[in-house]
Amino acid sequence: MKKRVLITGAAGFLGSHLCDKFISEGYKVVGMDNLITGDLKNIDHLFKLEDFEFYNHDVTTFVHVAGKIDYILHFASPASPIDYLKIPIQTLKVSSLGTHNLLGLAKEKKARILIASTSEVYGDPLVHPQSEEYYGNVSTIGPRGVYDEAKRFQESITMAYHRFHGLETRIARIFNTYGPRMRLNDGRVIPAFIGQALRGEDLTVFGDGMQTRSFCYVDDQVEGLYSLLLSDYSLPVNIGNPDEITILDFAKEIIKLTGTNQKIVFKPLPQDDPLQREPDITKAREILGWEPKVGREEGMKKTYEYFKGLTEEELFKSEHKDFSKHIRH
Template sequence: MKKRILITGAAGFLGSHLCDRFIKEGYHVIAMDNLITGDLQNIEHLFPLENFEFHHHDVSKFVHVAGALDYILHFASPASPIDYLKIPIQTLKVGSLGIHNLLGLAKAKNARVLIASTSEIYGDPTVHPQVESYWGNVNPVGPRGVYDEAKRFQEAMTMAYHTFHGLETRIVRIFNTYGPRMRLNDGRVLPAFIGQAIRGEDITIFGDGSQTRAFCYVDDLVEGIYRLLLSDYASPVNIGNPDEITIKAFAEEIIALTGSNQKVVYHDLPVDDPKQRQPDISLARELLGWEPKVSRKEGLERTYAYFKTLTAEQLNKKDHKDFSTYSK
């Protein structure tokens, strides 16, 4: 019998790549998404497959899946500032009601759960690079708090089910990731820069550009998640690329990559925006034998090649959902 896996947020950037990987590994994939920020175009190539099924559903409501389940990957959540600032309550609900529903489902099905946490649980860090034992520096009532605290609660609820119910759980803390199928207009640094370069717009930097990020190519991230799911480790694990770069230097790389001649313009830094972001991946190396393989140069070339294949309509695509119906 094929192993059966439920992947929530399956029509999103990361979720769709995870669907691809588990189909490739021979699993029966049950994809679930309410399509607030996801796009069916990301998974439409899987619809003809016998081992793939899609459920249009909001996991903040009761989740039912017929038949056996071996694994659950919970990746349903708005992940970009543009999204979670527009739908803050929905963001909190998917990180609280959503995780509760899925942990309950896992308990009923005796399935192992892996949840997608984030480097944002570290907030604007006072420890650098960020190691899993660091508890973070988060403003719970700031504009980013709806996302940061949703993820922190999600980790706490997951660990409670692990310790109280003995549920098999895994927690991945994801650092900045990029690759094909990202939304160019989602407000994050890398897709924003590439989108601006392709459209011939000025490159916009918030702050003075001295803040840092570390970018991981999506294939590397998926490999790390796959290994973590099949491991026997229940506590959080950082998965990301420790190759740190300043935002200013990164903008210069994008300009060189795209062959554009845009100027860089500066705006005020948003409230609580992290000044430094770099994962300590010592634990992932030790436990999983994992580290990123794709260099930023190679990953950016692959990503840029993908975006160059998109139509003008796709490049300029804005939010395809009316968020107002989801913010109650």
């Protein structure tokens, strides 16, 4: 019999690519998403498949899925600054109450669960590059704390279930990931720069542009997550690309890639914005036998081709949805 996997956040950027991966590997996939930030167009091609089913559900409420489940991947969470600053309560709840619900479901089903943590648990790091042993530099009450601390709690409760209940758990600390199906105006640097270039706008760089990021192409990220799920390692593992670049240099790369002649304009750096971000992937290499294969030049070409295929309406529409009906205080 085919194994069955539940993927939360299935209509999101990473979640939808994970659905594709598990379908291609011969699994039955149950996708779950409340569509606050996800989009059904990301998984529209899967609805015709016998091995795919979808639940429109909020995991912060009780989660029930009938039948056997072998694996759970918890990827339901706002993941961009625009989202988690606009819906802070929901962001906190999905990684706390939502994670609690899914850990309970994993315990009931005797399933292995992988939770999507983030490099944001390191905050604005005082150690570079960031290894899994670094405890982080995070402001609990800053505007980014709703995301950072939610993910830190998520890791804690996951390890509590692992140690107290003997639950099979995996924790992925995901670094900046990019590729097709990213939302154009979600506040993250790659879609923001590409969107500005395609609209003929100047590229906005915050601070002096000397802050760094390390970008991992989505295909590499998915392979790393898949390898981690099937491994025997229960402690956190960094999954990302250690090829570090300054934001200013990256903006120049975007201008070259798009063939545009936009200027670069500078704005004040947002509060608690990390100044350095580079994963130490020693554990991923040694434990999973994984490392990224897609270089930034190749990955950005694929990503740019995806965004060039958007309609004019998609290119110019505002990303500022009315979230009010979704928020439960």
